[in-house]
Every structure is written in C-alpha cells, then in structure tokens.
Amino acid sequence: MTAFSLEPAQLAWCAELRALAAERLRPLADKGEPGHVNRALVAELGSLGLLGRLFTSGALDLCLMRESLAYACTEAETALALQGLGAHPVHAYGTQAQRAHWLPRVTAGAAIAAFALSEPGAGSDAASLELRAETDTGPQGGRASEDTALAAAPDGCARWRLTGEKCWISNAPEADFYTVFARTTPGAGARGVTAFLVPADRPGLTGRGLDMLSPHPIGALDFDAVPVTADDVLGEPDRGFRVAMGTLNLFRPSVGAFAVGMAQAALDATLAHTAGRDAFGGRLKDLQAVAHQVAEMALRTEAARLMVHAAASAYDADDPDVPRRSAMAKLLATETAQYVVDAAVQLHGARALQRGHLLEHLYREVRAPRIYEGASEVQRGIIAKELYARQEAR
Template identity: 45%
Template sequence: MADSSYLTWPFFEDRHRQFHDILTDWCAANGDSLHVESGDVNADCQALANLLGNAGILAHAVPEAFGGTGAGLDVRTLCLARETLGYHSGLADFVMAMQGLGTGAISLFGHDSVRHAYLPKVASGELIAGFALSEKKAGSDVAAMETTARRVDGGWRIDGEKTWISNGPIAGLLTVFARTGEKQEGARGISAFVLPTDTVGFSVTEIIDVIAPHPLATIRFDGCVVPDDHLIGEIGQGFKIAMATLDTFRPTVGAAALGFARRATDEALKRAKDRILFGAPLADMQLTQAALADMALGNDTSALLVYRAAWAKDSGKVRITREAAMAKLYATETAQATIDKAVQLFGGAGVVSGNMVERLYREVRALRIYEGASEVQKVIIARAALAEAGR
C-alpha cells in the first residue's frame, strides 16, 4: 500500500481525503478489471472508460453543471485520481487523464450549448475525448501550426493534419486548435474548436505504436465543418486557451508520475526485504538502502510540488504556469529515476516482460515528453525566474 501520510498536509480538505480513501478501496476491489489486457488497446480503453464512468470517477473531470462533480475542475481531486489510478494501472490513469484534458478547454471556455451536449457523455464514459494540438512541424513550437479554420456559412471549415494525438483512433470528440489568422501572427492567430469525429471529412490516417501501448494516431481534417457555437472562447485566443488548459492538467501529469513512482518504491521495498543475497536480505546492503532513500525523498518532494501547484490553482490563482512546470518537470524526471532504481534492484527479473517494474519503466517515459517536454518546462521556469528578477 502506497504511503498516504501526505494527505495530512494543509493542501488538502476532508473531501480530498475521503475521495482518496474511496478511490483507493475501489481500485483494490477492481484490480482485475483495471489490468485488462485483451491485446486490443482501443477496446481496453473503451472498457476502462465504461468502468470508470459507471463508478463515477470520470465525473471528476467534468463540472457538476454538465454531468460531473464540483463547481469547476478541482485540480487536487484530479491529481489524487491520477496518482491513485497510476499506482494501480497506467492505462486507467491514461483514460482518466484524456477525458479531462480532451474536454478541459470546453469545461473552462466552451459555450453552454456545447457543454450540455457533450460533457455528460464524457463523464459517463460513453464519449471518448481527445486533445488535438500537435503537428509534425508544430510540437513544442505551437506557432508553427499549419491546420487552418476559416469561416463558412453557419460555422467553420477545418483543414489540416494533427499527429501524436492520444485517443486519436477512438475519440468521439476532439478539442482542435487551428490557425484562423495569418501565419506571421504566430500564436496569436490560433483558435480552438470542438469537433465531433463523426464530422464529414475527419479521418485517422496512421496508427502510431509506442513502447507502452496507448491509442495514438495521426488524424486529418478535409473540409470538416463545425457550427459557430463549436468555437471555444474568442477568435485568436486558442493559444491562451491551450496554456490555461495545460496549467490545469500539467500538475496531474506529475501526479501520475508520482503514482508510478510510489508503486515502483513499494515493489522495490518488497523485493529488498524478500530477496536473499549472500546469506542476507538485499535490504541489508547500504547501496540498497541508499537507493530506497532516494526513492522516498523523491516521492515526498514530488508530492510537495504537485500538490502545491494544485492547491494554488484551486485557491484562485489565475495562472500557475511556473508552479505547474516545476511539478511536471520534477515529478516526471524523478519518477523515471525511481523506476530505474527499482528495475536495478530486481536485476534480471526487472526487465522481464510483464514484471510490474518493467511495465512502469515503459509507461513513465512518455510523461517526460507529452504536455510539454522537460526541456520546455525548464525554459518556462527560467523565464519566470528572469521575469521576477526584472521586476
């Protein structure tokens, strides 16, 4: 059982502690269902969405007014959900994360008509969501985006291609970012749209296989027309909307990494106590103790940064770009190191396919890349420090 003493920290309210306990018990009772591996990752994700939706867990990714829970998106709850699900199942965490990220901009800035139409289905798991921002030439450099949206009678026509899109093969709803201004306007010429994937002209052009199987694809828009109310926020505000959405969800990436790291730590502790080496438990060796100490230190430090960022957002701070970047950067980098140490303590068994630490080793790697690579987070943090020093 993962350490939960951090729940006594002042970042949390009783409702957060109660949610954590309920979700932890639910995960323990549904372990077999959370580890579904049929060989069809698309079907597995849909099954997990149904499972999490029926249990009311996905409702925390949607505001109460639109079929979810709470007045808005409570980042501490989202972080606790991802940490707990990540401890038990990386794929279940992924499903939870994408329902939130895929509709976060809609929850925060969308028209009520659109929110009422789609968000209840997202909360129930009936509708799978995705976040379509990245392109082949526009990953970290969002201003290089080439997908376009232009006005037509009654709405907007979207043309272009996106890649590295999580849930791309199975999403029923996408938040799509497209250029509505001239290219030289940079990020200021981008707007955000809601696009149901049954829209004429939408297609999946490539399935992308990665080391930890997830539904990932390149998708295309050929004259996809969406109604006027499917514009999210104001024209030309797409970059700000994307960044505000990432402010909300980047700390949750750190929380997922923390869940992975806590599971790796528990697996390593059990291995260290049970494994006899040269007539004594592996845990008696000082080098083993040093590795375990690094794991415990990393977990607590990551938790402090993750829940500091989440608390700041929930307390009303409009932008937490710096805090979110620190949480994501430190927690994901540290989780990678923690899991690597766990694999090392397992020796040869640690790289056997199906071993929990081997699975974690594959699952954690992408977290250092998506929603802003570690290098991007360093730039964000440095710019914030420089801006503060210049005041």
C-alpha cells in the same frame, strides 16, 4: 489545509481509490487491447462517478485521483486523464449548447474525448502549429452546400475549413470528438489560433493509429477541408492559445501526480523485494548501497509529491504564479518517476524486465510523461521565463 498535508478524509479517499482501481478497474484494464480505447473501462470510471469529478473538483482533487489510480492501474488513470484533457476546454470555454450536448456523455463514459494540439512540425512549440482554418464562403462556395455542418449554419455565421494534420493525439483516431487547435490568422503566432470542438463524424476527418511505446491509444488525424462554424468555436476566435494553456496549466500538475503514483508503486515494490531477497549472505536491504538507493528513491518521490500538491493548491487558489508552479511540478515529478522506476528495475534485476512484471509495465509507461503536455525542456523554458518576468517587474 496546507499544500503540505492532507486531511484524514482525503487520505481515506485516496485509499478507497487505490482499492477500487485494484479490484474493479484492473480486471477491465487487463481485458483491453493495447493501443485502443477501452470503452468498458471508461464506462466503469463513469459509473463510479470519477469522470464527473473531473468537472466539479479542484486541481488538488484531480491530482489525488490521478496518483491513486496510477498506483494500482495506470490504464484507468490514463483513461480518466484523457477524458478530462479532451473535455476540459468544453467545460471551461464551451457554449451552453456544447456543454449540454457533450459533458453528460463524457461524465457517463459514453463519449470519448481527445485534445488535438500537437502536429508533426509543432509538438513542443505549440504556437507554431500549421493546421489551417481557412474562411469558407458558405453555400455559394460550391462544396460547402454539401456539408450539413455548414448548410445548417445561420446566415452570417462564420465558417471555416480545417486542412492539415495532427499527430501524437491520445485517443485518436477512436475518440467521439476532438478539441482541435487551428490557425485562423497566418503569421500571428500564438495570437492567431482558434480552438474548435470537432465531432469525429465530420466529413473530411480521418485518422490512423500509431504504434507507440505507451500502451494507451495514440494516433494521427488528417483534416481534408473539414467544415466548422462559429457554433464549434471554444472560447473566442484567435484566442485558442489561451484555451490550450488554461487547460495545460490545470493538467500539468496532475501529470506530475500520475508520475508520483508510478514512482510510489515502484518504490513499494522495491521495499518488498529488497526486504525479502536473500543475497550475499543476508538480505538485499542490509547492503548499504541498496539501503541508500531506496532512501534516495523515497526522498525524491516525496519531494515530487509535495511540489505537485503545492502547484495544485496554487491553481485552486487562483494564484498568479500558476504557470511556473505547474511547470515545476510537472518537470520534477516526471523526471523523478523516471529515476525511481529505473532504479527499481536495477534493484530487481532481470525479473523486472519480464513481460507482465509490474516494473516492466511501469518502465514503458513512465517515459512518455517527460514529453507530452510540454517536454521537460519546455517546462524549464517556462520556469525561466516566469522567473525573469518577475525579476523585471520588481
């Protein structure tokens, strides 16, 4: 199989996913409360076996899942993606004990995961994060003796206190655990960051929801000397940036797949509308300006899809060019989806702006992916950096 075609079995699976999303997931999504975790929806994703595939399938399968679900139910797509984003560091970098405790619950839809990287002053510039992980002296330090997490740690086990804030964290503050990135070595940039697995019930960890344009839950987290130990580290101390980038390199193409799914839904709605809408003595589709606009929407959507598939295939093949390809796929697909959804709204007219209309929903959903997991400007920076590095290596 190449990056430019799918096998019949893959196409059939995508069709099955779209049907499941429409028939079983859409009704649960409609019962959810915007801005809050829809645990019934997550549990259904688990019962369908889709959450388990997050950790047993490759990047291309992840992209096919996200595009197919997004086409019929963006809420289900987002719920699945956030489980993967928050728990992938545990799957890829966690200890046997961490994986055994959390991953079965994640895949069953019984535990909600979250990826806590962004901060008020360090969104796109993740290497500048300021959440502090300060070394704790242990039980002799006074307060540490009151905390089970520290008191239960074996002698000689490294201990830290997390102090600071995370912001714009999807699934916060309702997640059951967080993959948290904190600075363990001041002034070391990306090389002084450590990833921690932090259960939501740790003392000193509080959060609040944020009222955002996107309908899925997004919040801020406050860390007031939250205790963590070496048993909570994901990967190695001071190597957490590798955990973050390894996770984002996998999920960035699949953000593009999410965008492609929305673009395709908007395109199909536009085809149906312009083919059936009477205007100016004929059908809208008969106007050259409209037909050319629809052709442009289709062209860009297909180009984005192909780039997403190529990036995912490169990841699955362990291609060294993954960072550039992932950035390109995420950039092109999210910018394309914004264009296609906006054009679809324009061709539908005022009806597309009514609450409850598919395009009104997509218009709100499509904006955020151009920012999260690295804004479009960050993706351009990654692409340029990789290109110049290759040039210098010749």
